[in-house]
Amino acid sequence: MSLTNILNLVDSIGNLLRSEEKKFLQPLGLQPIHLHVLMYLSMCNKYSNNPAALTKYLGNTKGTTSQSINVLESKGYLVKQKSKKDKRIVKLYLTEQATEIIKKLSFEDSEDFFNDRSMEITENVLTNILKSLQLSNQSMTFGICKTCDFFIDEGDGFRCGLTEEVLFDYEIDLVCQEHESELQDI
Amino acid sequence: MSLTNILNLVDSIGNLLRSEEKKFLQPLGLQPIHLHVLMYLSMCNKYSNNPAALTKYLGNTKGTTSQSINVLESKGYLVKQKSKKDKRIVKLYLTEQATEIIKKLSFEDSEDFFNDRSMEITENVLTNILKSLQLSNQSMTFGICKTCDFFIDEGDGFRCGLTEEVLFDYEIDLVCQEHESELQDI
DNA sequence: TATTATAGTATCGACTCAATACTAACAATA
DNA sequence: TATTGTTAGTATTGAGTCGATACTATAATA
Numbered sequence: 001m002s003l004t005n006i007l008n009l010v011d012s013i014g015n016l017l018r019s020e021e022k023k024f025l026q027p028l029g030l031q032p033i034h035l036h037v038l039m040y041l042s043m044c045n046k047y048s049n050n051p052a053a054l055t056k057y058l059g060n061t062k063g064t065t066s067q068s069i070n071v072l073e074s075k076g077y078l079v080k081q082k083s084k085k086d087k088r089i090v091k092l093y094l095t096e097q098a099t100e101i102i103k104k105l106s107f108e109d110s111e112d113f114f115n116d117r118s119m120e121i122t123e124n125v126l127t128n129i130l131k132s133l134q135l136s137n138q139s140m141t142f143g144i145c146k147t148c149d150f151f152i153d154e155g156d157g158f159r160c161g162l163t164e165e166v167l168f169d170y171e172i173d174l175v176c177q178e179h180e181s182e183l184q185d186i
Numbered sequence: 187m188s189l190t191n192i193l194n195l196v197d198s199i200g201n202l203l204r205s206e207e208k209k210f211l212q213p214l215g216l217q218p219i220h221l222h223v224l225m226y227l228s229m230c231n232k233y234s235n236n237p238a239a240l241t242k243y244l245g246n247t248k249g250t251t252s253q254s255i256n257v258l259e260s261k262g263y264l265v266k267q268k269s270k271k272d273k274r275i276v277k278l279y280l281t282e283q284a285t286e287i288i289k290k291l292s293f294e295d296s297e298d299f300f301n302d303r304s305m306e307i308t309e310n311v312l313t314n315i316l317k318s319l320q321l322s323n324q325s326m327t328f329g330i331c332k333t334c335d336f337f338i339d340e341g342d343g344f345r346c347g348l349t350e351e352v353l354f355d356y357e358i359d360l361v362c363q364e365h366e367s368e369l370q371d372i
Numbered sequence: 373t374a375t376t377a378t379a380g381t382a383t384c385g386a387c388t389c390a391a392t393a394c395t396a397a398c399a400a401t402a
Numbered sequence: 403t404a405t406t407g408t409t410a411g412t413a414t415t416g417a418g419t420c421g422a423t424a425c426t427a428t429a430a431t432a
Contacts, residue, residue: 015245017319062410063414249420
């Protein structure tokens with residue numbers, strides 16, 4: 001029972017998921033990287049749906065990211081829109097065509113497969129592993145809004161302590177590139 | 187607490203590991219796929235260190251695998267050797283140069299980070315997730331020798347029930363392409 | 373022996389990716 | 403306001419991966 005074992009398992013599951021992804025994407029003429037872009041955009045918030053955040057998330061160069069985006073745009077999976085606040089920034093929005101693909105690839109929960117307590121512990125361990133890896137590599141944390149240190153619950157609503165903006169209910173479960181937090185206890 | 191959450195975590199950790207891998211591999215002139223080949227060869231047994239098994243494991247075509255192997259061979263990371271039993275089969279062996287790279291990339295265990303019971307449960311849940319994914323996709327299981335249904339403990343030694351061959355101690359922790367097993371209880 | 377199946381290779385075109393150089397927009401300062 | 407530097411993103415090009423196809427060599431089978 002060691003961290004190495006767990007990381008090897010994570011890697012094996014990842015390999016398998018990617019291998020299955022490939023079979024699914026082939027007929028659509030898409031590459032794995034394109035699906036990762038779509039997945040990211042489907043779960044990130046309004047501060048994080050731009051090429052720069054994608055570049056950090058994917059670990060590619062910005063030129064490479066730019067090309068991946070162009071491919072997806074030309075195939076109708078996303079649309080670009082210049083930010084009005086800062087005209088250098090491009091906002092990326094998924095099309096209906098893209099969200100349908102993502103829906104097909106999401107897993108239906110088989111709740112009866114493991115007991116709740118085991119799932120909870122597993123989720124906690126993995127969350128902490130992810131965070132400690134992110135910390136030790138000085139990479140962006142890209143966590144979920146509501147788990148961020150900047151997140152403020154005002155009782156009658158939510159607010160981001162960094163941008164000072166009000167957050168709608170649906171936004172607090174999305175991934176943010178500005179996410180910051182300490183490790184949780186288990 | 188759901189399977190989807192856990193798979194998303196697995197995916198995120200996988201993305202991060204790959205992103206870090208890339209930074210490490212860049213100066214060596216290697217691609218991620220090459221590292222996966224080396225990793226696989228470092229943990230597979232004598233029935234599984236051939237291009238065909240690699241092809242199944244990686245989910246690529248055999249032509250693609252052949253090219254990846256050639257790149258690694260030309261850079262001195264592995265050597266080929268024709269099987270004497272079956273002259274169609276090529277055995278792949280890692281060089282010293284390759285094992286050094288793998289050593290650098292393996293994680294040192296930080297045992298104090300999580301408690302043993304949590305780690306054990308996590309490992310178990312992930313193992314079962316992996317197995318059920320493998321089953322539902324009819325993909326090769328590629329499990330560890332000693333967890334295989336063909337594995338025989340004879341008291342004074344070990345044996346493979348499929349090939350009938352005697353197994354040395356160091357072999358029973360290696361990955362085998364012929365691995366078969368049922369799901370474990372948790 | 374003839375046929376079929378298996379293991380692996382060679383070649384080529386499509387495509388990804390990194391590197392480089394570039395433009396446009398913003399920010400800071402004098 | 404003009405200057406300088408920074409940030410966000412794009413365009414181009416060359417190296418290299420990958421998949422498809424066609425191929426050789428060996429083994430298994432009828």
